[in-house]
Amino acid sequence: MASKAPPVDKRRQILDAAVRVFARQGFHSTRVADIADEAGVAYGLVYHYFKSKDEVLNELFSERWSLLLAAIEEADGSAESPRAKLEAVAGFIVDSYRYDPELMKVIIVEVTRAANSFGRTHLPEIRRAYDSIAKIVADGQAAGAFRRDIDPTFASMSFYGAIEQLLSGWIFDVIPASDTDFEQAKTLVTATICDGLEPR
Amino acid sequence: MASKAPPVDKRRQILDAAVRVFARQGFHSTRVADIADEAGVAYGLVYHYFKSKDEVLNELFSERWSLLLAAIEEADGSAESPRAKLEAVAGFIVDSYRYDPELMKVIIVEVTRAANSFGRTHLPEIRRAYDSIAKIVADGQAAGAFRRDIDPTFASMSFYGAIEQLLSGWIFDVIPASDTDFEQAKTLVTATICDGLEPR
DNA sequence: CGAAACCGATTGACTGGTCAGTCAGCCAGC
DNA sequence: GCTGGCTGACTGACCAGTCAATCGGTTTCG
Numbered sequence: 001m002a003s004k005a006p007p008v009d010k011r012r013q014i015l016d017a018a019v020r021v022f023a024r025q026g027f028h029s030t031r032v033a034d035i036a037d038e039a040g041v042a043y044g045l046v047y048h049y050f051k052s053k054d055e056v057l058n059e060l061f062s063e064r065w066s067l068l069l070a071a072i073e074e075a076d077g078s079a080e081s082p083r084a085k086l087e088a089v090a091g092f093i094v095d096s097y098r099y100d101p102e103l104m105k106v107i108i109v110e111v112t113r114a115a116n117s118f119g120r121t122h123l124p125e126i127r128r129a130y131d132s133i134a135k136i137v138a139d140g141q142a143a144g145a146f147r148r149d150i151d152p153t154f155a156s157m158s159f160y161g162a163i164e165q166l167l168s169g170w171i172f173d174v175i176p177a178s179d180t181d182f183e184q185a186k187t188l189v190t191a192t193i194c195d196g197l198e199p200r
Numbered sequence: 201m202a203s204k205a206p207p208v209d210k211r212r213q214i215l216d217a218a219v220r221v222f223a224r225q226g227f228h229s230t231r232v233a234d235i236a237d238e239a240g241v242a243y244g245l246v247y248h249y250f251k252s253k254d255e256v257l258n259e260l261f262s263e264r265w266s267l268l269l270a271a272i273e274e275a276d277g278s279a280e281s282p283r284a285k286l287e288a289v290a291g292f293i294v295d296s297y298r299y300d301p302e303l304m305k306v307i308i309v310e311v312t313r314a315a316n317s318f319g320r321t322h323l324p325e326i327r328r329a330y331d332s333i334a335k336i337v338a339d340g341q342a343a344g345a346f347r348r349d350i351d352p353t354f355a356s357m358s359f360y361g362a363i364e365q366l367l368s369g370w371i372f373d374v375i376p377a378s379d380t381d382f383e384q385a386k387t388l389v390t391a392t393i394c395d396g397l398e399p400r
Numbered sequence: 401c402g403a404a405a406c407c408g409a410t411t412g413a414c415t416g417g418t419c420a421g422t423c424a425g426c427c428a429g430c
Numbered sequence: 431g432c433t434g435g436c437t438g439a440c441t442g443a444c445c446a447g448t449c450a451a452t453c454g455g456t457t458t459c460g
Contacts, residue, residue: 010435026316028228032420042437047421113313115372116226127374150388157369158362158392165361166354172315174327175353188350192358195395210409232446242411247447 011049014039018056023102027057027110027118057118061111064103065125068092072132082140086159087190089133093163097170098182105171108164130156146194159193211249214239218256223302227257227310227318257318261311264303265325268292272332282340287390289333290363297367298382305371308364330356346394359393 017039021030032053036043050056075088097104111118112126119126134156140146146155166185169175217239221230232253236243250256275288297304311318312326319326334356340346346355366385369375 028316031418036438043439044422044437045435048434048436053420109315113315115309115313115368116228120372123372123374130374150392151384153375154366154385154388155392157365157375158389161361161363161365161368162358163361164365165357168315168361169357172320172323174323174330175357184351185354188354189358192350192355193392231444236412243413244411244447244449245409248409253446 010039010041010045014041014046014049015056015060017041019060019100019103019106022057022060022106022110027106027114054118057106057110058121060103061107061118061122062125064096064107065122065129068096069125069128069132072129072136076132076136076139082136082143082145083190083194085136085140086133086194087186089136090159090163090189091186093167094182094186097167098179101171104167108167108171112164113168130160133160155193159189162189162193210239210241210245214241214246214249215256215260217241219260219300219303219306222257222260222306222310227306227314254318257306257310258321260303261307261318261322262325264296264307265322265329268296269325269328269332272329272336276332276336276339282336282343282345283390283394285336285340286333286359286394287386289336290359290389291386293363293367294382294386297370298379301371304367308367308371312364313368330360333360355393359389362389362393 014035018030018035021034021038024030025034032046033043035053035056036046039046046053046056050059071092072089075085075092078085078088080088111122113119130153134152137146137150137152137155137159141148141152166175166189170177170181175181214235218230218235221234221238224230225234232246233243235253235256236246239246246253246256250259271292272289275285275292278285278288280288311322313319330353334352337346337350337352337355337359341348341352366375366389370377370381375381
């Protein structure tokens with residue numbers, strides 16, 4: 001009854017290996033053979049589980065991005081203050097990086113910021129994140145918690161852009177990345193943005 | 201005496217064509233032949249003026265980035281308030297986009313955000329921009345114009361990240377891009393960040 | 401003054417190397 | 431002995447960069 005549960009899930013193995021290799025060499029300079037080698041699997045097996053090299057990255061992105069979208073929407077649905085909601089979003093993203101820096105590096109570098117390739121393919125999903133954040137801002141404005149002379153979309157882009165730039169900074173060692181830095185980042189980003197958004 | 205002044209500067213012609221093609225198709229999917237065609241020039245001539253396809257993009261980036269660095273440093277050197285300095289920086293970047301959106305698109309998409317390829321090559325130059333902005337913030341803190349509990353590097357990354365995200369939004373039609381939007385952006389970005397940086 | 405050598409700009413056919421994706425079959429477990 | 435997860439050699443397409451040849455203008459020299 002317990003089904004066949006293969007001792008090792010080769011598909012997962014390939015995805016995990018892909019994260020490591022993409023993070024190390026970047027999507028464009030990794031050969032499919034590199035992924036197979038890293039996964040300890042034959043070249044052809046990658047094509048048994050995935051239609052193409054692109055599909056491997058697409059899968060990695062979608063898996064994690066849907067978690068992000070869920071987290072943002074959950075924050076939005078909570079009873080917290082608008083500011084606390086934004087802090088939750090920042091916290092989730094920062095923690096995602098802390099928990100799995102390689103995966104986040106791949107997602108940001110190869111998708112989110114790769115506007116001419118995967119970024120374009122996934123634009124609708126990426127946009128959904130911007131929109132959800134904008135909704136939090138708009139609701140905050142409606143509730144009087146945020147000032148109304150700033151377009152919610154503008155605010156959303158600034159907020160998300162600031163966070164992503166911080167991640168980029170960590171990824172490329174432009175700024176220090178210790179546990180305290182991560183913790184500070186959550187509050188500081190929110191503080192920076194909110195103290196500019198909240199009335200007076 | 202008036203020298204030979206060639207009726208057309210083919211090198212410039214190639215660079216300008218490259219901007220258009222890179223903006224349209226992205227660096228990776230433009231063939232050197234596309235650049236030559238767009239420039240109305242023979243394939244081989246591209247290699248007469250440039251060592252490689254990469255060098256064409258490097259040249260485009262360096263030409264403009266040095267202007268940006270100069271603008272930031274000029275702002276920093278001025279007698280203005282720290283807030284006005286930041287607004288000048290934001291203004292310069294926004295105007296760069298307004299003046300030549302294709303070039304800025306190429307620079308942001310293919311270099312600044314292409315962390316695994318050209319972004320890495322030009323990291324030192326890019327960093328210089330972050331550092332100069334951070335210096336403006338640090339000076340502002342020293343002068344008591346900004347509060348001191350926010351790391352200048354952090355602030356710099358957030359500020360720059362917010363601006364770049366806005367440009368990305370314009371580039372990919374995620375947010376409206378009219379003249380008023382550009383004008384608003386300059387003030388709003390600065391306002392958002394500074395009202396969070398200035399004491400109480 | 402004209403011819404001839406010279407030289408950088410320009411041309412585009414060609415090559416060498418690189419991979420993504422295919423496919424004909426192998427073999428372990430049922 | 432069958433089935434499908436698994437293997438990896440092979441191929442077809444693609445393209446950056448090369449290079450031998452041509453062109454058009456300038457200088458040199460008889």
